[in-house]
Amino acid sequence: MSMVDDARLDSQASDADVLLRVEGIKVHFPIKRGIFFDKTIGHVYAVDGVDLQIRRGETYGLVGESGCGKSTLGRAILNLEHPTEGHVRFDGVDIASLKGEDLRRKRQDLQMVFQDPLSSLDPRQSVESILVEGMKAHGIAKDAKEARPRLRELLQAVGLPIQALSKYPHEFSGGQRQRIGIARALSVNPKLIVADEPVSALDVSVQAQVINLLADLQEEFGLTYLVIAHDLAVVRHISDRIGVMYLGAIAEEAPAAELYETPLHPYTRALLSAVPIPDPVVEDTREQILLTGDLPSPSAPPAGCRFHTRCPWRQPTRCEDERPALRVVEIDGVTAEHKVACHWAEQIHSGELQPHAVEPVAVDPSALSGNVEPVAIDASPLGPDGRRTP
Ligand SMILES: Nc1ncnc2c1ncn2[C@@H]1O[C@H](COP(=O)(O)OP(=O)(O)OP(=O)(O)O)[C@@H](O)[C@H]1O
Ligand code: SF4
Numbered sequence: 001m002s003m004v005d006d007a008r009l010d011s012q013a014s015d016a017d018v019l020l021r022v023e024g025i026k027v028h029f030p031i032k033r034g035i036f037f038d039k040t041i042g043h044v045y046a047v048d049g050v051d052l053q054i055r056r057g058e059t060y061g062l063v064g065e066s067g068c069g070k071s072t073l074g075r076a077i078l079n080l081e082h083p084t085e086g087h088v089r090f091d092g093v094d095i096a097s098l099k100g101e102d103l104r105r106k107r108q109d110l111q112m113v114f115q116d117p118l119s120s121l122d123p124r125q126s127v128e129s130i131l132v133e134g135m136k137a138h139g140i141a142k143d144a145k146e147a148r149p150r151l152r153e154l155l156q157a158v159g160l161p162i163q164a165l166s167k168y169p170h171e172f173s174g175g176q177r178q179r180i181g182i183a184r185a186l187s188v189n190p191k192l193i194v195a196d197e198p199v200s201a202l203d204v205s206v207q208a209q210v211i212n213l214l215a216d217l218q219e220e221f222g223l224t225y226l227v228i229a230h231d232l233a234v235v236r237h238i239s240d241r242i243g244v245m246y247l248g249a250i251a252e253e254a255p256a257a258e259l260y261e262t263p264l265h266p267y268t269r270a271l272l273s274a275v276p277i278p279d280p281v282v283e284d285t286r287e288q289i290l291l292t293g294d295l296p297s298p299s300a301p302p303a304g305c306r307f308h309t310r311c312p313w314r315q316p317t318r319c320e321d322e323r324p325a326l327r328v329v330e331i332d333g334v335t336a337e338h339k340v341a342c343h344w345a346e347q348i349h350s351g352e353l354q355p356h357a358v359e360p361v362a363v364d365p366s367a368l369s370g371n372v373e374p375v376a377i378d379a380s381p382l383g384p385d386g387r388r389t390p
């Protein structure tokens, strides 16, 4: 076999390995003004150029501050938000190109678990009817009776008693409700589950139980996960790889352990320095980086590197006018799976560049949201399938 054939087979093998391929995704929301909101006066650049791949059976953790675009990216992946640019390929198929029956069938493969289980579960429906709804819609069972054996299995899998079927969401605790939300996602045999802040509404004491449950279910049902969180500590143990998002783009991506051991992006270093370590010696000597300044508005993202207004390593060249690409670096001990969007990652890692006090950088005030009232944001409630009800 020729070398060309070898290379082609290699790339086919890796293609078969990848369940989800996000290519150059942008989601820009128009900001409209005027009595009938007919004039577009700017955009919220919620997601602004994201590439990522998730392999079959993998858990990809996506972290970042509130408003950086995590949920919008998750919704774009599920085809609940129409991307301004870019493609989402699921199992090799561009999901934006699907219509009618094909789209309905593909939806079964992609399910979501929401942050707030109470508002995402219909309070007027019993657990049984919540779980049977999707199974009926996707032809897995034609009625509750036919669904019974599967319901038993599902409840057992998420650790709830069979009596739960006749109860209503308000009769459960937060952690139990999230188990119902997970059972609902599982009920249609999905391949990918996007879990958007699945534990942030729960007591700290039950967060670990729900995370462990997700991990167990992954093994049992061969699931692939995208887990979204604003806290690095939450995704640490469940994730194979982690992407750190800042203002609509991925700042750094790495295998989970490597990201914690060798964070390369100044933003990741700052995030990690804020996670407490339960060892007083380490706690006293470790790096503490305080980020000054607020997260800039996604309607007026800084030029060049988006992080330059808050970066303690900002340099006089490149940082303010050249947007860094997410790239592989040549640093000893750093694998090719570790990518970072910083012009100076090597010099920062070696210590050649040292952090300095951050002078606040002015952002173009005309582009800030203060000027753009009233803003038309679609705030209608999300239905159980994550779509907005008109
Ligand atoms: N439908 C919409 N119309 C206009 N702007 C929107 C819309 N949805 C989200 N945004 C804006 O896009 C940006 C990213 O929002 P998104 O909800 O994706 O962030 P997030 O990272 O999930 O934040 P959080 O951690 O608070 O959930 C925010 O500035 C938000 O206000
Ligand atoms: S490119 Fe410059 S501003 Fe951006 S993270 Fe690197 S050093 Fe900081």
Ligand SMILES: [Mg+2]
Residues within 6 Å of the ligand: 070, 071, 072, 196
């Ligand atoms: Mg969100």
